[in-house]
Amino acid sequence: MPGSAETAAFHFQVPSEFHAVPLGLGDDEDAFDAQVRQFARDYWGEREDLEPLRKVTTAMYAANAQNLVEGGTVYNALGIFPIGGSADGSEPPERISRATLTVSVRDLDNPDPHFTAAGIAEALDKADQGSEVQLVSLPVGPAVVHIAGSRAVWELPEGETTGEPREQERFFVRIEVWVPFPGENRLLLLCLSTADVQDLFHYQSVLADIADTVAFGEDEAPTVAVTKEAAPPSPFGSY
Template sequence: MIPARDPETNAESEPVITTLADVETAGTDGGDGPAAFRFQVQPEFHAIPLGTGDDEEPFDEQMREFARDYWGEQEELEPIRRFTAAMYGVNSQQLTADGTVYHALGIFPVGGTEDGSQPPERVSRCTLTVSVRDIDNPDPHLVAAGIAETLDQGEESGEIQLIALPAGPAVLHIAGSRAVWGLSDGGEQERFFVRIEIWMPFPSEDRLLLVCLSTADVQDLFHYQAVLADIADTIIFGDVDADEDPGAGGDDLQPLPFG
């Protein structure tokens, strides 16, 4: 498991306790074959459609449905629904071209009580992407060590740690970034982002699994480390028979409308 630590005491924390929903990937070569791997995500994640490039009309309808789920059915919100569908649609098509097989928006209430008697203090948001890349993989342990060394020598080295997950060796990488926008009055607006990545070689294939959680709510880094730790512990490689687990599938992880 990824070691999640309290930023003030540096002590290891209990993982986020939550119900996880199964996600199966279709054949990562774009075909209809069995899943190459399987993992689970918390119900706070809402899957965003990914464009296949084969037929634009069904994908456009999926994005419109996603925008309706996000904003609701109010007529006055139609302009922002169209903008949301267009923005996420372009991004999803690019992600698909780059090897992404799962993309989701996470919406996590912070504070409040489980019974709803006290509302959340605020809402924290993140995005989760899971992608597959080709890589020479003579041995997963050697590849993981090489990835860790390469990341350490990069411009955004951040925090890097070799970890052991139930499905095999992997690399944990945490890095921050800063974005600056110019304003019409000549001033600037800045925003900080944090990215938590898991780089994991396939056990017996020349491929690499990259799981990336990113957020602009940098104060919630400790929380999201635990969220990703829970997900990472559920990764299973190999063919998955859906008949063995009728509840598997991304459709079950989208409670609507979004919070």
């Protein structure tokens, strides 16, 4: 199912906690490099001692952008959400949770959106029986929600006292919404992934709200609207 974003016209809204990551779509190489460098500065700030982290962030997102675009991605964003605390800011959040949102367009033989959604649900259920798959109805039409978890393990250097290898594990959760285009052989895929698995229910709600805003058009390019003005992202949770 190769990615394809050509002539795909659709619109959606995201909350202000999401901060768009440059993909370089339609930009020359110099302009794209400048955009990624600016994103790294917004993320880490201007402190001189954080320059190595800004360089790593720039290189990481620049390298990832090419793979995303080749897969049909038309939007990529980093979400930074304060969890807990008071709405008026008098009580600070308990922690800061992070997630990545990608929106992509895929080519797919799509004779009928309802038939296609049912086929996607069956295929996902058979491919990953440990995941959750559900057919849903969005304002724009039928869709499929897919939730899956994964586990990553890193082997750390030997401990100074035990002399035995140590392992560190981390769990990830991925929430997808598959939406067939109503009038063409294309598929819209919204994907939200996070390592903060304790916030799964929060992110299910976030992605559901985004999916409810999806609208397909005919003549306009893909567009995304932010629900309110967003502050620059910070890994330290200061807003």
